[in-house]
Amino acid sequence: MRHSHGRTTEPARRGPDEHSLGATVTTARTRIVGARTGLVADAVVAVVRLWRxxxxxxxxxxxxxxAVVTPLGWVVAALVPLALLGGYAWGWQELVVAGVVGASLALVALLYVVGSRRWTVELTPPPQRVAVGDPAQASILVRNDSVRRSFGTVVDLPVGTSVVPVPVPGLAARGQALRSVAIPTDRRGRLTLGPVRTVRADPIGLVRRERLWTAAAEFIVHPRTIDIPSTSSGLVRDLEGQPTRDLTSSDLAFHALREYMPGDERRHIHWKSTAKTGTFMVRQFEQTRRSHLVVALSIASIDFGSDAEFELAVSVTGSLGARAIRDAREVSVVVSAITPEFAKRAVLAVESLPTLTPNRLLDALAVVEHSPSALGILDTSRLAGESARGISVAFLVVGSTVTASRLRTAAASFPPAVEVVALQCDPDHVPGRRRLGAFTVLTLGSLHDLRHAMRGGDS
Incomplete structure (x- = not known):
């Protein structure tokens, strides 16, 4: 467009109009009636909205x-109208009576689940970790937030796969009750406590209303362990700092002097001896052994004669591993792998348990279970020796069914420089210690025998 002043201007750009903008939006109305308007379209949309x-x-x-009616309740709900209709249609008074009784039971059952409690429920779990056999208690605080008195009832506390009923008395308005619940710790494992719930149901079992009041909490029962002597003394005194028969040109343990050879470091020249002999003499050292412990636990059912043997083996493994971790040793704790039930071939592997802290190790041992499809001690020892380098001492933890020949084969899986100690757990056997070739076998009848066995290495 040209104006009188001689300047040319462009026409103003217009944005998209309202109609073009609306055409790009898809709504429920457009899906139903499209762009149609009018009373008919509005009526169709209203009917669809009401239907939805x-x-x-x-x-x-x-x-x-x-969520409230039980399977039995659904059966009664289906049979009652059939009984009433059939009884009236065919003149069977028995069916009519049965229908009336069923309807009456259903109405009475509904009274058990009508209404709700104005409660505040708090669950205080025990310490997250306890050992097998240690006492553990959880507390449940129930507070009545209503202005009326509440009737007594029972709240349920799930503990793992079991449920502990906790009676709660009638509470006055704004009143509260605190109840303690003993948590069973007779078996190790990882348990889930809660959530606390109330269940309202009729005596016949037609309806059942469940309400959750709290969140769930985790609770771990560790295997029983015992404090044993430091791993730098006793039976494993050949760890860090103990010289071996391997000679090296640089270490801590001095061995002897020898003549200088090309490639020797000049800082190891013994100048006093050189002056006496007129020949360069260098120091020679014995290589010291580094403290890398391996604790290998077989979880194959064939390696244990009873559950008591396996529980003792788990406790022994936890005691050794926790002691090494507290001593700041380099330690590897491994258990044999379990082959899945429908696997085509065996899983040849070991599982390394966390050894960052004693609690992390015991958390893992809390859920270890023996299995008939787990690798035995022979494969476990071989794989443990291959997976860890620089091993100085290897502990093989087994049950009473492992023979001496199998132990000898398992010990041979490690390099000759590794000291192998087999810990055979047998509660029905007298504790003892014997030497089988190049390795030691300790028979443990109880966990306390481990402490004496570890001290016995000092003699």
Whole structure:
């Protein structure tokens, strides 16, 4: 466009109009009636909205009813109208009576789940970690937030796969009750406590209403362990700093003097001896052994005669590993791998347990179980020797069914420089110590025998 002043201007750009913008938006209305307007279109949309709202209400009602009505309740709900209709249609008074009784039972059952309690429930779990046999208690605080007195009831506390019922008395308005619950610790494992729940149900079992009041908490029962002597003394005194028969040109343990050879470091020349002999003499050292412990636990069922033997073996493994971790030793704790039930071939591997802290190790041992499809001590020893380098001492923890010949084969899986100690757990056997060739076998009848066995290395 040209103006009188001689300047040319462009026409103003217009944005998209309202109609073009609306055409790009897809809504529920456009999916139903498109761009149509008018009373008919509005009526169709209103009917669809009403249908969807009704369907949502019915769906929520069915879901809520399904959460309350038991399978027996659904059977009664289906049979009652059939009995009433059939009784009236065929003149069978017995069916009519049965239908009336069923309907009456259903109405009475509903009274058990109608209404709700205004409660505040708090669950205080025990310390997260305890040892087998140690006492552990959880506490449940129930507070009545209503202005009316509440009736006595029972709250359920799930503990693992079991449920502990906790009676709660009637509470006055704004009153509260504190209840303690003993947590069973007779077996190690990782348990889930809670959530605390209340269950309201009729005596016949037609309806059942469950309400959760708290969150769940984790609880770990560690294997029983015992404090044993430091790994730098006793039976394993040949660890860090103990010289071996391997000679080296640089270490801590002095061995002898020898003539200088090309390639020797000049800093190892012994000048006093050189002056006496007129020949360069250098120091020679014995290589010191580094403290890398390996504790290998077989979890093959064939290696144990009873569950008591296996539990003792787990406790022995935990005691050795925890002691080495507290001594700041380099330690590897391994258990044999389990082959899945339908696997085509055996899983040839070992599982390394965490050894960052004693608690991390005991957490892992809390869930270890023996299995008939786990690798035996022979494969476990071989794989443990291959997976860890620089091993100085290897502990093989087994049960009473492992023969001396199998132990000898397992010990031979490690290099000759590794000292192998087999710990055979047998509660029915007298504790003892014997030497089989190049390795030691310790028979343990109880966990306390481990402490004496580790001290016995000093003699």
């Amino acid at each position: 709202t009704t369907l949502g209400v019915v769906s929520r009602g069915i879901a809520a009813t399904s």
